[in-house]
Ligand SMILES: CC(=O)SCCNC(=O)CCNC(=O)[C@H](O)C(C)(C)COP(=O)(O)OP(=O)(O)OC[C@H]1O[C@@H](n2cnc3c(N)ncnc32)[C@H](O)[C@@H]1OP(=O)(O)O
């Protein structure tokens with residue numbers, strides 16, 4: 001048996017959703033740079049689910065479906081109100097809420113393609129409402145009902161604050177959603193595919209994916225980046241802080257990647273946004289610290305920043321609580337998870353790799369009285 005630790009380089013499936021070739025990321029063949037500059041998140045959702053960009057009518061229909069399905073069951077809100085609210089991470093709340101949504105969806109276990117597509121719409125539509133409702137409830141505020149006249153990005157920010165967001169915030173948030181939407185066979189997407197390949201339901205697949213995204217080696221890194229920036233505090237402290245971490249063989253969050261070698265193509269867009277937004281809100285030090293960390297990492301390891309690094313300061317400038325950064329990643333990645341789940345069902349085979357056993361052999365059972 002050949003063991004490939006962490007399945008590095010193992011090609012586990014074919015897919016027509018996204019690709020990473022020579023450090024270039026494409027969604028259905030469209031370069032991420034092109035989409036980041038030109039596409040809205042709703043267009044990207046349609047692209048990932050239908051493998052084509054929507055025409056006007058198709059886009060309007062998708063927007064209508066998302067708007068009509070955005071409200072969440074009262075039971076989910078009541079559930080949030082029962083939590084020891086200051087001890088619950090929003091990713092744990094999201095994971096639980098997705099599972100709970102499955103309980104209240106009568107079609108949860110209906111497995112035909114049309115029903116699964118309807119569930120995809122419902123999940124994508126409701127994920128923003130879940131994250132924002134939890135955020136408000138833990139602050140002692142009532143959730144804000146989604147609006148049918150706002151874009152997906154604007155609606156998220158509106159439900160979070162109860163106020164209509166400005167154009168700059170919506171544009172930045174929408175771009176961040178586009179950049180995070182899909183990423184080939186990353187850990188959470190693979191988790192979703194493994195789960196539904198047993199012919200389990202969509203809600204189980206998404207619940208599993210949220211759990212995988214939560215970890216700091218994956219989506220949880222964006223919150224960890226903000227924690228690091230907060231600890232560092234000033235540009236002058238960066239050098240010593242980073243060098244000490246590297247000497248101690250600790251990882252610098254937001255750097256490195258399993259697939260990209262020269263750099264993550266999404267990072268430059270977020271870097272630009274971070275520079276602009278930090279200046280705009282009068283807190284340029286977040287960007288300056290980040291850029292200094294990048295410079296040090298580049299000259300020492302060298303390791304380039306990934307998508308999580310500059311997204312941290314971007315979300316901070318949008319006034320978003322730091323522990324909501326990873327749930328926001330999930331709000332966007334929901335579209336990719338769902339595309340992969342639907343693709344898995346279309347051409348399913350159980351995913352079941354092997355393990356090379358390295359434990360003791362030929363042991364004999366010892367009665368409990370004789371064990372030391
Ligand atoms: C959306 C996303 O999921 S993007 C990734 C988000 N995660 C992070 O930002 C967390 C920090 N980064 C990491 O932990 C890693 O780079 C990962 C998990 C992203 C990729 O991991 P792998 O491909 O398994 O690489 P691995 O962890 O084996 O690292 C290889 C070498 O680079 C070093 N390295 C990798 N990332 C970092 C880092 N961020 N800081 C310091 N050293 C690092 C490792 O210590 C290791 O060094 P060694 O060979 O001397 O032991």
Ligand SMILES: O=C([O-])CC(=O)C(=O)O
Nearest residue numbers: 182183185186187258307
């Ligand atoms: O692909 C990966 O391993 C992680 C990543 O960047 C993502 O999920 O966006």
